[in-house]
Amino acid sequence: xxxxxxxxxxxxxxxxxxxxxxxxxxxxxxxxxxxxxxxxxxxxxxxxxxxxxxxxxxxxxxxxxxxxxxxxxxxxxxxxxxxxxxxxxxxxxxxxxxxxxxxxxxxxxxxxxxxxxxxxxxxxxxxxxxxxxxxxxxxxxxxxxxxxxxxxxxxxxxxxxxxxxxxxxxxxxxxxxxxxxxxxxxxxxxxxxxxxxxxxxxxxxxxxxxxxxxxxxxxxxxxxxxxxxxxxxxxxxxxxxxxxxxxxxxxxxxxxxxxxxxxxxxxxxxxxxxxxxxxxxxxxxxxxxxxxxxxxxxxxxxxxxxxxxxxxxxxxxxxxxxxxxxxxxxxxxxxxxxxxxxxxxxxxxxxxxxxxxxxxxxxxxxxx
Numbered sequence: 001x002x003x004x005x006x007x008x009x010x011x012x013x014x015x016x017x018x019x020x021x022x023x024x025x026x027x028x029x030x031x032x033x034x035x036x037x038x039x040x041x042x043x044x045x046x047x048x049x050x051x052x053x054x055x056x057x058x059x060x061x062x063x064x065x066x067x068x069x070x071x072x073x074x075x076x077x078x079x080x081x082x083x084x085x086x087x088x089x090x091x092x093x094x095x096x097x098x099x100x101x102x103x104x105x106x107x108x109x110x111x112x113x114x115x116x117x118x119x120x121x122x123x124x125x126x127x128x129x130x131x132x133x134x135x136x137x138x139x140x141x142x143x144x145x146x147x148x149x150x151x152x153x154x155x156x157x158x159x160x161x162x163x164x165x166x167x168x169x170x171x172x173x174x175x176x177x178x179x180x181x182x183x184x185x186x187x188x189x190x191x192x193x194x195x196x197x198x199x200x201x202x203x204x205x206x207x208x209x210x211x212x213x214x215x216x217x218x219x220x221x222x223x224x225x226x227x228x229x230x231x232x233x234x235x236x237x238x239x240x241x242x243x244x245x246x247x248x249x250x251x252x253x254x255x256x257x258x259x260x261x262x263x264x265x266x267x268x269x270x271x272x273x274x275x276x277x278x279x280x281x282x283x284x285x286x287x288x289x290x291x292x293x294x295x296x297x298x299x300x301x302x303x304x305x306x307x308x309x310x311x312x313x314x315x316x317x318x319x320x321x322x323x324x325x326x327x328x329x330x331x332x333x334x335x336x337x338x339x340x341x342x343x344x345x346x347x348x349x350x351x352x353x354x355x356x357x358x359x360x361x362x363x364x365x366x367x368x
Contacts, residue, residue, distance in 0.1 A: 019046075020222060021078055038071045038078070038255075039222070042214030044207050048075075054345075055202045056082035061154070063139075063199045064177040066206030069254030072177040073137060075206060080133040085173055088132025093125050096141030103146050105162050108153070114163025126159045129172045139199065140178040140185055144192065151195045174199065197337065209251040209258065216246055219255060223262040224274070231266060241276040249281050257282055326361050329354070333363060 019040045040049040055062065056079045064072045073092055080090045098106050105115070109124030125134060136142075142150065153159050154174065158167040176199045185191035209216060220238060228236060238246075242265075251257055265278040309324075317323060329347070333354075336342035340358070344351040358364045 020218070021074065038074045039215040039218045041218050042212035044212045045215055048204065048206070051204065052079055053082060055079070055204075057084060058202075059173055060201040061173070061199050062175045062202045062204060063182075064175065064204050064206060065182070066177075066179065067208050067254055068179045069256035070206040070208060071255055072206060073135060075204070076133070076135040076175040076177065079175060080135075080173075083133070083173065085132050089129050090133050090135065091125055091129040092135040092137060094137045096138040100143050100146075103143065104149065107146070108149070108159045109161040109168075111161050111163035114161070118163070121161070124159060124161065126153065126170045126172055127168060129170075131171055132173070134172045134174055136174060136176040138178060139176040140180040140182055140191060144190070147192045147195050151192060151198060154195075154198050200337070203337075209254045210249075213247060216251075216258065217243055219258055220246055220262055223259050224266070227263050227266050233266065235272075236266060236269065237273050239273045239275045242274045242279055245276040245279055245281070252282055325357075329357055329361070330363060333358065 021038045021040070038045075040046050052075065062076075062079060064075055066072055076092070077090055080086060093106070095103065105118075105122075105124065107124050107126060109122055109127055110118050112118055112121045153170070156167070157171075158169050160167050182191050182196050182200075186193045186196055209219075217238075220243075224236065224238070228234070246258070246261075253260075261279050261281055262274075264280050265274045268280075269275070269278045312320065312324075329343075332346055333340075333343045336346055340351050340354050344354045347354070355364070359366045
């Protein structure tokens, strides 16, 4: 199976499997490669890549959710690379990296004299991303006052610089990302509901590394290749006991933690292979880390569904099959923000069939 790869023409890193996507090299290489790789070998990752290809060519806003370290920026860059805007700029902005007093100026720009220190006019990130994609990382950290202004920008497709009254048209696609549950932030009054729906035309949840175990060893091999090259080392394979240790670990730090573990192991290893004792893994625990055996891989969603069905089959209610179908349809409809077209695409059936079934089970009115 061939997958697209995001690499610069000058990329000299070791060749990897076609299921690997990497960020192009930065002009100034950082000490850490900052988890700049995403592997799509686990079934969950393959499904994610398939959905990326479906939504990338559109102009729809995308909201990426997932734990810190799952590769949200890399996914955003890949969406940009697959879009019609791929020849335009890709600009990444961390909404939590600026002081609240500076966020508005950074996003929307300012005119000369707009505030103390504004010695010249300056365009904001929205203008700088013209014709391309603006990636708003950690959107959940944006102050409420700025959320109102961002919502207006997305609605009107124009910005007004600080110190100016003249609107500037913008042509950008927005990809936002957050590690917090925005639904909970909305309920707590910390995030605007209207902005949540405006950003989340397409919502992509990035699974944690522990939930896609098929990607762990390929990623480890990638990081081994990168750091071997940087350190000038020869072939240093993973010993089977090291592989087992990697697969058992819950990875609270996700891909970043895996990268650091491999880097450290190469530095301290005294043999010609990475052994289990060379791997210094985090002792941080997860809320559900103790729910299963330490040496068992995370349970796939399909297995969980199978167990639920088997339980239902023990004491089947009347019209069991219809009830299961109705539950699947209701859940998919809510997941797709009550959008019939998106629900039909997700389930692989026609919109007419979706609509007919929703009417029959009373979810929507036939007159709508």
